[in-house]
Amino acid sequence: EQHLYEIYIFVTLLIFSIKNISVNIATWGTPVQSTLAYNWYAQNALDGLSFKKPSSSCSSTDNQTNPWWRVDLSSVYRVSRVVITNRLDCCPEKIDGAEIRIGNSLENNGNNNPICAVISSIPAGVSSTYTCNNMDGRYVSLFIPGDSRILTLCEVEVYGEVNNSPHTVLARI
Ligand SMILES: *[C@@H]1O[C@H](CO)[C@@H](O)[C@H](O)[C@H]1NC(C)=O
Numbered sequence: 001e002q003h004l005y006e007i008y009i010f011v012t013l014l015i016f017s018i019k020n021i022s023v024n025i026a027t028w029g030t031p032v033q034s035t036l037a038y039n040w041y042a043q044n045a046l047d048g049l050s051f052k053k054p055s056s057s058c059s060s061t062d063n064q065t066n067p068w069w070r071v072d073l074s075s076v077y078r079v080s081r082v083v084i085t086n087r088l089d090c091c092p093e094k095i096d097g098a099e100i101r102i103g104n105s106l107e108n109n110g111n112n113n114p115i116c117a118v119i120s121s122i123p124a125g126v127s128s129t130y131t132c133n134n135m136d137g138r139y140v141s142l143f144i145p146g147d148s149r150i151l152t153l154c155e156v157e158v159y160g161e162v163n164n165s166p167h168t169v170l171a172r173i
Contacts, residue, residue, distance in 0.1 A: 026140065026158035029071035033151070034109070035062040042069055045153040051088045051125065058087055058154040067151035070110045070141040076163040078134045082116060084142070085155035088125035094152060096121050098144045100130055102137035111143040127155065136163055 031042035040060035049057035061067035082100050086092050096119065103113025114137075117130035140158050144151050 022159050024157045025073055025077055025160060026071050026156055029073045029140075029158075031059070031069065031071045031156075033059060033061050033069040034067050035064050036060075037062050037150070040152070045069060045156045046071065048155070050085045050127075050154045054087055054089045054154070058152055060152040061150055063148055063150050065147045065149070066111075066143070066145055067149050068109055068111055068141055068143040069151055069153055069156070070139055071156065071158070073138050073140065073158070076104060076136055076138045077158070077160040078136055078163050079116070079132045079140065079158055079160035080134055081132055081159050082130045082140060083127050083155070083157040083159070084119065084122060084130070084153065085127040086122035086124060087152050087154050090124075092122060092124040094150050095119055095144075097146065098142050098151065100132070101141040101143055102132060102135040102139070104136070104138050106139065110139040110141040113137060113139060113141065127157075132160075134160070 026046055031046055033042040037060040040055055040058055042059045044057055045059040079102050086095050098119045100116040101113040102116050105113055116132035116135055122128045
């Protein structure tokens with residue numbers, strides 16, 4: 001009994017400390033994008049690599065109307081910020097106007113979820129941070145409205161915490 005109690009305390013404290021460390025929760029998510037350009041897979045935006053070789057470390061859609069990329073975090077998180085790394089090899093302006101959307105709906109492929117930020121521009125190879133003020137959502141999407149657009153992402157990082165707060169667990173002891 002005493003042993004179980006100790007384990008319980010340990011796990012609770014572990015969860016509590018993990019909660020307070022900034023973890024990129026997108027790493028474990030499942031990504032998908034509207035179309036695929038060559039081998040620029042949706043997964044490449046979550047591989048922790050930005051520019052080793054653009055085609056193998058960045059994601060990209062085809063040239064299309066309303067391109068999007070989305071990660072399913074598999075449960076609801078309270079998102080504090082999203083970090084986007086733009087391509088280094090060329091044409092950084094292609095990211096201009098991309099919307100970061102966070103929420104629980106898959107309506108319009110998740111692109112009707114509330115907007116955290118609209119990217120005005122990101123210089124080539126730069127990682128820009130967008131503050132989302134604890135928006136709740138299971139899905140984080142990047143969406144560029146318009147014709148003849150290409151959505152390329154070299155890295156997407158999502159920081160936040162699980163929505164059902166471990167404080168509740170702690171309070172029960
Ligand atoms: C997409 O294709 C159209 C038509 O070929 C072209 O005019 C446009 O510049 C392309 N867009 C991008 C972002 O390359």
